[in-house]
Amino acid sequence: MDVINMSLEQLVANLSPEIYERLRTAVETGKWFDGNPLTEEQKAYALQAVFAWQAHHNEQPEHFTVAKGGEVHMKSKSELKQQYKQKIEITQQD
16 A cells, blocks of 8 residues: 555554554654654654544543544543542552
C-alpha cells in the first residue's frame, strides 16, 4: 500500500491499536519511542492521526479526547472524581 497517496480515512483504517498508542505517546511527550524529538510537522501529522483514530475507534473516551463519531468528549469534575476514587479504592484493597 502506498502510504504517500493514502487518504486519512485509509490511514486510520489501517492503524493498529499499538501504532495509535505510539503516536499518542509521541504527541504527549514530544518524542518518538526511541527518544528522538518530533519536529513540529511530525507532531501536527501525528496529532491529526491520533484524533482521526479516536474519532473512529474510541468507544470509551477519557477526560478530554475525541469520542467515536468525532465529538470532543470532556468528563465533568464529578465524573473524574468518581473515576479516580474507584481507582484508589481498587488499589487500596490489594
